[in-house]
Amino acid sequence: MSLPLISLMIVIPLLGAIIAFISKTRNQARYAAIIASIIPLLITVKMYFQLDPSKMWVVESYDWIPLAGIKYAVGVDGISMPLILLANIVIPLTILFAFGETKQTSKFYGLLLLEQVGVIGVFSSLDFFMFYIFWEVTLIPMYFLISIWGGPRKDYAAIKFFIYTHVASLVMLLAIFSLYFTALAKTGIPNFDMAYLIGMYSGFDPAIKDIIFFALLFGFLVKMPAVPFHTWLPDAHVEAPTAGSVVLAALLLKMGGYGLFRVMLPMLPHTTNTSMVITVVAIIAVVSIVYGAFLALAQKDLKKMVAYSSISHMGYVTLGFVSLVPLSVTGAMYQQFSHGLITCILFMSCGIIQHGAHTRIINDLGGLVQKMPKLTFLMLGGFLASLGLPGMSGFIAEFTILAGAITTLYVYVLIAVFGGIAVTAAYHLWAIQKAMFGVFNEKLGDVHDMARYEMISMAILLLLVIYFGINPDSVWNVMEAGANIVLAGANI
Amino acid sequence: MNYSPLIPELIVVLVGLIVVFFGLFLPLRVKKGLGCISALALIASIVYILKSGVLSTSERAGVYFYEAYAIDSLSQFFKLVFLAVSLIIVIASIKRYEDNKYQDEYYGLLLFATFGMMIVASSNDLVTLFIGFELASMSTYILAGFDKTNPKSLEAAMKYYIIGSVSSAIMLFGLSLLYGVTGTTNIEGISAYIAANGIADAPGIAILVFLIAGFAFKMALVPFHMWAPDTYEGAPTMISAMLAAGSKKMGFVAAFKVFIVALIALRLDLQSVFFILAIITMTYGNVVAISQKSIKRMLAYSSVAQAGYIAMAFVIMTPLAVGAGMLYILSHAFMKSGAFIAVGAVTHMLWTKNKNVENADYLKNFAGLAQRAPYTALAMLIFVFALAGIPPTAGFVSKFFLFSSAIQAGYISLVVIAILNSALSLYYYARLVKYMYVLPPAGETLKEPRAYLLAMLIAIIAIFAIGIYPAPFLDWAMNAAATIGM
Numbered sequence: 010m011s012l013p014l015i016s017l018m019i020v021i022p023l024l025g026a027i028i029a030f031i032s033k034t035r036n037q038a039r040y041a042a043i044i045a046s047i048i049p050l051l052i053t054v055k056m057y058f059q060l061d062p063s064k065m066w067v068v069e070s071y072d073w074i075p076l077a078g079i080k081y082a083v084g085v086d087g088i089s090m091p092l093i094l095l096a097n098i099v100i101p102l103t104i105l106f107a108f109g110e111t112k113q114t115s116k117f118y119g120l121l122l123l124e125q126v127g128v129i130g131v132f133s134s135l136d137f138f139m140f141y142i143f144w145e146v147t148l149i150p151m152y153f154l155i156s157i158w159g160g161p162r163k164d165y166a167a168i169k170f171f172i173y174t175h176v177a178s179l180v181m182l183l184a185i186f187s188l189y190f191t192a193l194a195k196t197g198i199p200n201f202d203m204a205y206l207i208g209m210y211s212g213f214d215p216a217i218k219d220i221i222f223f224a225l226l227f228g229f230l231v232k233m234p235a236v237p238f239h240t241w242l243p244d245a246h247v248e249a250p251t252a253g254s255v256v257l258a259a260l261l262l263k264m265g266g267y268g269l270f271r272v273m274l275p276m277l278p279h280t281t282n283t284s285m286v287i288t289v290v291a292i293i294a295v296v297s298i299v300y301g302a303f304l305a306l307a308q309k310d311l312k313k314m315v316a317y318s319s320i321s322h323m324g325y326v327t328l329g330f331v332s333l334v335p336l337s338v339t340g341a342m343y344q345q346f347s348h349g350l351i352t353c354i355l356f357m358s359c360g361i362i363q364h365g366a367h368t369r370i371i372n373d374l375g376g377l378v379q380k381m382p383k384l385t386f387l388m389l390g391g392f393l394a395s396l397g398l399p400g401m402s403g404f405i406a407e408f409t410i411l412a413g414a415i416t417t418l419y420v421y422v423l424i425a426v427f428g429g430i431a432v433t434a435a436y437h438l439w440a441i442q443k444a445m446f447g448v449f450n451e452k453l454g455d456v457h458d459m460a461r462y463e464m465i466s467m468a469i470l471l472l473l474v475i476y477f478g479i480n481p482d483s484v485w486n487v488m489e490a491g492a493n494i495v496l497a498g499a500n501i
Numbered sequence: 502m503n504y505s506p507l508i509p510e511l512i513v514v515l516v517g518l519i520v521v522f523f524g525l526f527l528p529l530r531v532k533k534g535l536g537c538i539s540a541l542a543l544i545a546s547i548v549y550i551l552k553s554g555v556l557s558t559s560e561r562a563g564v565y566f567y568e569a570y571a572i573d574s575l576s577q578f579f580k581l582v583f584l585a586v587s588l589i590i591v592i593a594s595i596k597r598y599e600d601n602k603y604q605d606e607y608y609g610l611l612l613f614a615t616f617g618m619m620i621v622a623s624s625n626d627l628v629t630l631f632i633g634f635e636l637a638s639m640s641t642y643i644l645a646g647f648d649k650t651n652p653k654s655l656e657a658a659m660k661y662y663i664i665g666s667v668s669s670a671i672m673l674f675g676l677s678l679l680y681g682v683t684g685t686t687n688i689e690g691i692s693a694y695i696a697a698n699g700i701a702d703a704p705g706i707a708i709l710v711f712l713i714a715g716f717a718f719k720m721a722l723v724p725f726h727m728w729a730p731d732t733y734e735g736a737p738t739m740i741s742a743m744l745a746a747g748s749k750k751m752g753f754v755a756a757f758k759v760f761i762v763a764l765i766a767l768r769l770d771l772q773s774v775f776f777i778l779a780i781i782t783m784t785y786g787n788v789v790a791i792s793q794k795s796i797k798r799m800l801a802y803s804s805v806a807q808a809g810y811i812a813m814a815f816v817i818m819t820p821l822a823v824g825a826g827m828l829y830i831l832s833h834a835f836m837k838s839g840a841f842i843a844v845g846a847v848t849h850m851l852w853t854k855n856k857n858v859e860n861a862d863y864l865k866n867f868a869g870l871a872q873r874a875p876y877t878a879l880a881m882l883i884f885v886f887a888l889a890g891i892p893p894t895a896g897f898v899s900k901f902f903l904f905s906s907a908i909q910a911g912y913i914s915l916v917v918i919a920i921l922n923s924a925l926s927l928y929y930y931a932r933l934v935k936y937m938y939v940l941p942p943a944g945e946t947l948k949e950p951r952a953y954l955l956a957m958l959i960a961i962i963a964i965f966a967i968g969i970y971p972a973p974f975l976d977w978a979m980n981a982a983a984t985i986g987m
Contacts, residue, residue, distance in 0.1 A: 074972045076979065077902070138901075142892040149891060152931070156939050164935065172927055179920040182901075186908035193909075 013069050014056055015083040015133045018049040018093070022100075022125040029119035035111070042104045042118035046125055050097040057094060062087030062490035065204075068135065078199030082135040087491020088270050088342065089132045091484050092263055095349045096132065098473070099259045100125040106357055106466040107252040112158060120150040121252060128260045132267060137185045137201045145178055147261055154253035155245060166248035173241040174231060181228025184221045191217060207272060211279040222280050225272055226290070232265030233323045236297045246316035251360025254312070258319050258356060259349040266326045266345045270492075274330060274338070275499045290331040291421045297324030299428035306436040311369040312359040314440055315352070318395060321433060322348045322403075328418070328425060329410035335492055337413025342488040343481065344406035347394075350474050351403055354391030357467050358384060362444070366453045371440055376449030380456040385445045387467045394474045396437040397430065401478035405485075506553060506563050506572040509546035509580060510619050516542035517612030524605020532604050536595040539608040543588040543615070550577050550584070557976060559983035568687055569626040574980040578827060579622035579754045582834045585963070586747040587615040589835075589956045590739045593842045596952035597739060597849060607647060614640035614743065618751045627676045627686040630755055634672075634719075638665050641748055645736040657735025661744075664718065664728040672715020678708045679763070691763040705767055712759060713774060719752025722812060723782040726805050730789075733801035738848060738862070741797060742841035745804040746834045753811060753830055760815060761823070761985050768818065775815035776915065783809030783922045791929045796844050797862045799929060800837065803888060806926060807833050810919060813903060817910045820979065820987040825902035827978035832887070832895035832967055839960030840884040846877045846953035854947065867933060869942025874949050878937045880957040885930040887964050890923055895967035902975065 025045020032038040060066060068084035085093060103121060110117050127150070130143030148171060156167035185206075192209040193199055200206070210218070231238040246254050280286045301321030308314035322344065329341025361384050363369050366377065378385040394401035397408075415422045459467075477484060520535045527535070555562045555577045562572040591611060598604040613636060620633025642665060646658025680686050682704045683694040700708075717725040733741040760771055786806025793799035811833070814826025847870065848861035860866075870878040887894035900923065907916035967974050 072972075073970075074975060076972065076975055142897070145892050145897075149886070153938065156935055164939075167935075168928065168931055171931055172924055175927055176921070176924045179924060182904070183908060183913075183916065183920065186905040189905070190909040 011067075014052050014067050015085065015129075016069055018052050018097070018129050019083075019126055019133075021045055021048045022122040022129075026119040026122035026126065029115055029122060032115050035114040038115040038118045039104070039108055039110075042122055043101060045122055046097070046101040046104055049125065049129065050101055053094050053097045056085070057090065060085070060090055060487060062090065062487040063494060065135070070135070073136075073138075076199070077138075077201065079138045079201045080136045081139060082202065083133040083139075084135050085133055087487045087489070087494065089267070090487055090491075091342065091346050092132045092267055093129055094484075095263065095346050096125060096128045096260050099255065099349060099353055102353065102466045102469060103252050103255045105462050106255070107250075108462040109460055110158075110252075116153070117158065117252075120154050121256065123150040124256050124260065128264065131264050135203055137189070137203050137206060140203060141178070141182055141185060144181075144264065145175075147264065148174060148178075151245075151249075151253060151257060151261065154256075155249045158250035158253065159248040161248070162244070163248045166244040170241050170245040177228050177231035177238070180224050184224035184228070187217060187221045187224075191221075203272070207275045210276050215281045218279070218281050222273070222276055222286065225268070225276075229265045229268035229273065230293065230327070232268070233262055233327065234265070234320060235293045235324065235327055236300050236320065239297070239301075239320050242320060243313055243316045246319075246356075247310065247313050251356055251363075254316075254356040254360075255353050258316075258352040262319060262323055263345050263349055266323065266330075266341070269327070269330045270338070270342060270495065274495050277331075277333070278499050287331050287333075287418075290327060291418050294324050294327035294331060295421045295424050295428075297321065297327060298425045299432070302429050302432040302436065306432055306439075309370050309372065311362065311371050311374075311440060311444060312356070314371070314436060315355045315359055318355070318433070318436070319348070319352055321429065322352075322395070324425075324429075325407055325410050328414055328421065332410075332414035332417045333496070334413040334416055335489065335496055337410045338492040338496065339485065339489045340406050340409030340413055342492060343402070343485060344410060346484055346488075347402035347406045347474070347477060350470055350477070351391055351394045351401075354387065354467055354470050354474070355395060357463065357470075358388040358391060361459045361463060365456045365458070368453070371443050373450060374444040374453070375447045377445045377453075377456065379449050381445075381458045383464055384459045387464070387471055388445065389441060390471045390474070391467075392437045392441045394471075394478070396434045399478075400475065402474050402481065403478070405478060405481045502565070503563065504565070506555065507565065509549050509584070510616060510623075512542050512546050512549075513584075513612050513619065514616045517609050517616060520605055520612065521609035524609065527605070529600075529602050532602070533595060533599050535605050535608050536591055536598075539612055540588060540591045540595070542612070543584050543591060547581065547584045547588065550581055553577070556581070557980065559980045561984065564625065566629075568689075569629045570620075570623050571625040572623060573984040574977065575754070575757070575982075575984045576623040578831070578977055578981040579750065580619045582750050582831055583615050583618040583622070583747050585959075586743065586834050586838050587611055589838050589842060589959055590742055592959070593845060593953050593956035594739050596950045597737075597845065603647075607644070610640045610644050611743070614644065614748070618747060621751050622754050624758070625688055627680065627688065627691075627759075630688075630758065631673060631676060634751065634755065635669060637748060637751055638669065641740065641744060644740045644743070645732055647740065648737050651735075653735035654737060657732040660728050661732040661736070668715050668718035668725070671711050672718075675708050675711025675715055678704060678711065682708070688758055688763045692765065695764070695766045700766060706770070709764070709767055709770055709774070712764075713778075716752050716756040716759070717778065720749055720756065720808050720812070721752075721805050722778045722808055723785045723805065726782070726786075729805060730798050730801040733804070734795055734798045734862075738797065738841055738845035741801070742838040742845070745801065745841060746838035749804070749808060750830050750834060753826075756815070757823070757985055761818070761987070765986070772816050772818060775812055779809050779812040779816055780915065780918055781809075782806065782812060783919060787922050787925045787929075790926070793929075794864055795860065795862050796864060796867065796933065797841070799864075799933075800840055800844065803926065803929070804837055806922065807837070807888070809922075810900070810903060813907060813912075813915060813919065816915060817907050817912055818987075819906055819910050820982050821902065821909060822906035823982035823985070823987045824975065824979040825899065825906050827981050828967070828971070828975055829899035829903055831974060831978070832899040832964070835960045835963040835967075836884050836887040836894075836896055839880065839957055839964070840888065842953060842956050842960070843877055843881040843884060846950065846957070847874070849950060849953065850874060850877075850947040854944075864933070864936055866943055867936045868940040870937040872942045872946070873944060874947045876949055876954055877957070880954075880961060881937060882934055883961055883964060885933055887968070889927045889930045893965070893968045895964045895971075898968050898971045
């Protein structure tokens, strides 16, 4: 009998979280956290080399609530495996980055591990009930991370984040109910299985199809977030502690994108008016790309700029998804993976600048390279990756999305290219030029460079970004197989 | 005839009598033992019900006393709710009232109240139902005023008593009309009579109005909820827990029996009335809860709101909805009693430090509770997140099935309002969590009394058991729903 690898990945961080919560000293908490978060990474790597991405793999399935057809079912395929890899890379590195945390450390590391539990659960669930539970479970640790370790307006930001995303989840839940009961009414067999319910969707009554589709889409787009449902994000990001921002941007946003590929993509061709849906989603995507970039350009606070850049970059995911071409769908998945790594570097840089210079206002900074050479180097790498420099992972993703989408959505691609890319380059370069280069602002006083664990964490991330920029195949092939399966299953 | 299914009731009432009798002679220092005996009696009854297997079948296990008293999975399910709530309250009270010389009466009354609720759960006859209702009410009227030196407690008891008696009278009038029309007090007899002969509009509507007013008072549905916040705030916290988690459910079981079994012919009118009541109740409860300073009052309004969710079962009236409503009732019993016990623990700890603390249950006293009393704060956190319906707790599972049943039956507008309410409630629950976990402590560390912790632990175990493995509980609830023809 083989080991239940995915369940282990969920249970080990959970145990680690409990150990961290009850640990008495800071050292106990942080070493427990780092060990508990690295074991899932080792498991993922082991699984990765044996993965056959063309089908659901290492499936575990047990009856949970037989009366309602609810199962405990987990598994991975080409869509979810890279995201699980991403989660298991990001969480240990975030914990390493936050090794110097001093405030209520046992809770801090415990909550980060709980995020890992929730995120892996979302990416591996094969049952809608489970999927929803894990989806909600990710909210609570983040609420605490923001409201205990957050900035000056943490109360407002935490509650806004919590309620806004909770409402979106509830709307999604209603859509899940409708899926379930419409299928139940058709067959008489209760079943919450995701693939089964998504497969049943094509045979539904047209009257209910669009409601279900848009309700689910709303749930996912709020999480991404896409304009106009993005307003919770800047507040949450700006007030969250660095580790919280990193997890939020690198992992929680990816849950929305994952929902698009896993749930929405197979349904999209079966909506009553597919071309209308594509138009709506493409407009949302392009507006997110362009408007997000312009918002980022207008920010004075470096962290807020990075937060808006996330909206812009996640717009590419939506655009790649809706173009329905294998190349750009794979590219969109790759963008999720790549943005997950790059955004970590950006938020970590903001955190170090805040910590060292006590401000993140771009105009108040300046010449930090003299005091923070190591940070400047790593941060420059991150910023160049984020603006899409060839040779880095972000370029591969955005290039393939646009190259694929131009065949089906060329108007939108043109708008995205002309409205978005130049502005994206502009805000990245201006920000780093003003903040890090030029004359040092003496008012900042004594500024230290980063600690060693912070440097190791960011350097690993940067190396990964470069590695996946030069050699995307290892992840790309897996995603491509996943994308092909979904697209073929949806008869596109 | 096999009378063994009646053993739980017998245990409760006999131990109640024993406690009151021996309380007359025992000195104060050993009276604590009476609480322990009461707790053991409740545990024994719970174990008996669980082992009897009635819960896992929808067949009736027995009918007694000229068809006035029935044992089936509905009755046993609700008895489980009442007994569990009483058990949690008795355990916490052992600490709360250890120095009180009237504690024998307290435990006796608690057991009699529980007995009354059990009678209601099993009654198959309007008269039996009314007697059980009054026994439970009378006992809780006295208990609400048990802190005799506290004017707030006396006010609470008085208010509860006056409004309670009036609504009992209204309910009794409704029941007598029902008897007058159908010529029988047997619930199934009424159902059969109406099915055969129909019921004219005039008496039908009058009966419905009177009965809804009577039951909705106990269920604390808006606009019959006025007594609830004042009483819950003023009454001893344990008794608030009893009223919110136990006695309120008595209103629901009575309503299930009378409305769904006897008056199913008036289904359409019932649905439209409860549609409005449910929406008003949940919205009003949540909106008003936001502005409360007193946690007990906040929990009172949240309990009103939760009654609104449960009342959705009367609107939807499908098997899944009624089953989910029952599951919600079971979950709510643990969540709400746990939350009140946690408030009780905090006030108790503050009072042992300083006898003259005023408004001990106010939000400001919860600041930094996570550092002052970490276990109580963690328990409270779990209770409020369960009340808000966050997975993986009982609150989530109950809401999941209840709201899904509404979707199944096509009540989209109802469920959208319920979900918006659920999000609204998150605000005041999260605010309490913020006070406990984010704000700096309002004083030094407190010593957490063990009896309270045990009571809260039981509630937490139940909340997670239902939340993580709901299958058996859902089975029981669906069986209970099946016994009333759902």
